[in-house]
Amino acid sequence: MIGVELRKLFRRPRTWVTIAVLNALPVLVAVLVQLTDLAPRPGEGPPFLSAVLTNGALFPLAALAIVLPLFLPIAVAVVAGDAVAGEAQAGTLRYLLVRPAGRTRLLVAKLVAVIAFVLVTVLVVAGVGYVVGTTLFDAQPVGGGTSVSGTSLSQQELAGRSLMAIGYVTVSMLGVAAFGLFFSTLTDSPLAAALGALAVLVTSSLLFTLDAASPIAPYLPTRYWLAFVDLFRDPILWRDVVRGLALQGVYVGVLLAAAWANFTTKDVTS
Amino acid sequence: MSAVIRTRGLVKRYGRLRAVDGIDLDVRAGDVYGFLGANGSGKTTTVRMLLGLVLPTAGEVELLGERMPRAGRRVLPRVGALVEGPAHHGHLSGRANLALIDAAGPGGSRRTRRARIEEVLQQVGLGGIDRRPVRAYSLGMRQRLGLAAALLRRPELLVLDEPTNGLDPQGIHEIRDLLLELHRGGTTVFLSSHLLAEVEQLCTRVGVLDRGRLVLQDELARLTAPTGATVVDTPAADRVRAVLDGRVLGVEGSRVVVRGADPAEVNALLVAAGVPVTGLALQRPTLEEVVLAAAGTSADRVEAAR
Numbered sequence: 001m002i003g004v005e006l007r008k009l010f011r012r013p014r015t016w017v018t019i020a021v022l023n024a025l026p027v028l029v030a031v032l033v034q035l036t037d038l039a040p041r042p043g044e045g046p047p048f049l050s051a052v053l054t055n056g057a058l059f060p061l062a063a064l065a066i067v068l069p070l071f072l073p074i075a076v077a078v079v080a081g082d083a084v085a086g087e088a089q090a091g092t093l094r095y096l097l098v099r100p101a102g103r104t105r106l107l108v109a110k111l112v113a114v115i116a117f118v119l120v121t122v123l124v125v126a127g128v129g130y131v132v133g134t135t136l137f138d139a140q141p142v143g144g145g146t147s148v149s150g151t152s153l154s155q156q157e158l159a160g161r162s163l164m165a166i167g168y169v170t171v172s173m174l175g176v177a178a179f180g181l182f183f184s185t186l187t188d189s190p191l192a193a194a195l196g197a198l199a200v201l202v203t204s205s206l207l208f209t210l211d212a213a214s215p216i217a218p219y220l221p222t223r224y225w226l227a228f229v230d231l232f233r234d235p236i237l238w239r240d241v242v243r244g245l246a247l248q249g250v251y252v253g254v255l256l257a258a259a260w261a262n263f264t265t266k267d268v269t270s
Numbered sequence: 271m272s273a274v275i276r277t278r279g280l281v282k283r284y285g286r287l288r289a290v291d292g293i294d295l296d297v298r299a300g301d302v303y304g305f306l307g308a309n310g311s312g313k314t315t316t317v318r319m320l321l322g323l324v325l326p327t328a329g330e331v332e333l334l335g336e337r338m339p340r341a342g343r344r345v346l347p348r349v350g351a352l353v354e355g356p357a358h359h360g361h362l363s364g365r366a367n368l369a370l371i372d373a374a375g376p377g378g379s380r381r382t383r384r385a386r387i388e389e390v391l392q393q394v395g396l397g398g399i400d401r402r403p404v405r406a407y408s409l410g411m412r413q414r415l416g417l418a419a420a421l422l423r424r425p426e427l428l429v430l431d432e433p434t435n436g437l438d439p440q441g442i443h444e445i446r447d448l449l450l451e452l453h454r455g456g457t458t459v460f461l462s463s464h465l466l467a468e469v470e471q472l473c474t475r476v477g478v479l480d481r482g483r484l485v486l487q488d489e490l491a492r493l494t495a496p497t498g499a500t501v502v503d504t505p506a507a508d509r510v511r512a513v514l515d516g517r518v519l520g521v522e523g524s525r526v527v528v529r530g531a532d533p534a535e536v537n538a539l540l541v542a543a544g545v546p547v548t549g550l551a552l553q554r555p556t557l558e559e560v561v562l563a564a565a566g567t568s569a570d571r572v573e574a575a576r
Binding site: 001003004007008011012013090091092094095096097098099100101102265267268269 | 318355359
């Protein structure tokens with residue numbers, strides 16, 4: 001069942017178009033920065049971009065930081081929102097259930113497929129970022145990189161922390177995926193499900209900037225998204241990273257439970 | 271005979287509307303069961319409840335002797351279904367679609383998958399399809415592909431909702447032959463349709479649904495049994511009344527309905543009296559008459575409240 005869902009997702013041209021589009025923006029940014037030699041000053045613009053001119057190996061992180069606020073969540077919301085509602089709209093959901101695929105198993109398989117999409121997307125963005133960064137900019141193979149705090153990191157430290165950052169971004173996106181999947185069980189329209197998930201994220205980002213909303217700020221799903229930057233401080237500033245992981249864990253758990261409760265008791269009339 | 275589908279007091283309520291209102295279906299092994307009803311009479315909701323897609327408000331469903339939807343995982347692999355038209359992934363080929371649906375559930379071994387797919391494609395007349403995506407198929411081809419998916423695991427029971435929808439007359443004929451062949455091979459067929467002719471040609475038993483209620487359920491042969499009257503075609507209809515005094519039940523143009531279940535006897539009397547007879551038959555109600563007598567007006571009529 002999980003294999004079936006993975007095959008469906010990755011044999012679909014749309015999936016790869018989405019991933020390709022997602023990579024276009026960081027590549028464009030890289031080319032522009034390289035051509036003009038004008039990196040944003042430290043502390044401005046997307047994180048890590050200022051350091052890219054001196055060390056291209058940091059570009060995967062800059063690439064992730066570029067797509068994280070908007071592009072990546074949109075892609076994840078579209079794929080997750082399509083998971084159940086897309087089958088419902090196409091009419092294939094009833095045939096899957098009559099096969100019988102089993103409602104719980106189907107939901108689990110959809111979840112695994114969405115997680116796989118998140119992971120593949122994040123890895124491709126990081127991978128393309130690395131290739132672009134090391135070809136367009138000077139990489140520093142020997143001395144390692146520089147942490148955000150100014151001390152220098154060895155090559156191994158940088159690689160390890162990059163992997164942790166990729167993992168952290170993936171977990172952050174799982175929150176989006178959980179919203180998308182939950183809405184996807186509520187409606188037969190994949191568009192509505194994706195827009196629902198995006199509406200949550202837009203609301204969250206907006207409230208985050210509002211001082212009046214500060215009491216609820218720690219519970220907003222987008223609150224700790226950029227905390228992966230803290231992984232590159234020296235020493236690592238774990239506080240926000242841990243809180244971010246815990247918060248996403250709660251969102252994912254609650255939403256998946258709600259999605260399961262709804263989907264297993266719902267009349268499939270599509 | 272064992273029951274293949276049995277429901278008891280099956281009810282589905284949507285708010286105040288009772289879409290299905292306490293029906294007791296009884297489909298036996300070896301039946302070709304025609305499930306008739308106007309649009310909106312609750313046919314599709316019933317079919318969905320049989321298959322566990324819609325959960326009943328009250329009542330119970332037994333499929334192949336086991337309670338649905340609880341036993342779905344055991345029972346449904348033995349059932350093939352076509353519900354409200356076929357549905358496939360448009361960007362994949364027909365074979366890829368069948369392979370995916372086969373892999374999505376239990377009861378279909380991976381080793382025999384390719385052979386089974388080729389076999390059912392042959393059966394429904396799609397043996398020669400190429401790698402074109404389903405998107406490029408005609409409506410009739412999609413219908414055939416949907417039927418192929420239903421046959422993939424050689425089911426004991428076929429639940430088909432309007433299976434000849436979108437097919438041309440030749441296609442309808444082919445599918446009818448296929449269903450009859452499957453039936454001879456021991457498959458029980460539950461055919462939901464609003465096409466009376468289709469049901470009359472195929473089915474051995476009939477159930478009629480009207481506004482969520484099962485108003486009729488019987489053998490087709492019994493429903494359309496002779497009424498005990500004879501229909502006479504004659505250009506001299508007025509003279510029949512004189513010859514067969516008191517036995518004439520009705521005159522309609524050149525058709526005269528006469529009491530008496532023996533056309534030969536009626537014929538002999540008329541010919542002896544010199545009345546020309548151009549046609550003679552036992553009177554049988556058509557399925558249409560039976561259904562119209564049992565069910566009310568079309569359920570998608572919306573009358574103004576008075």
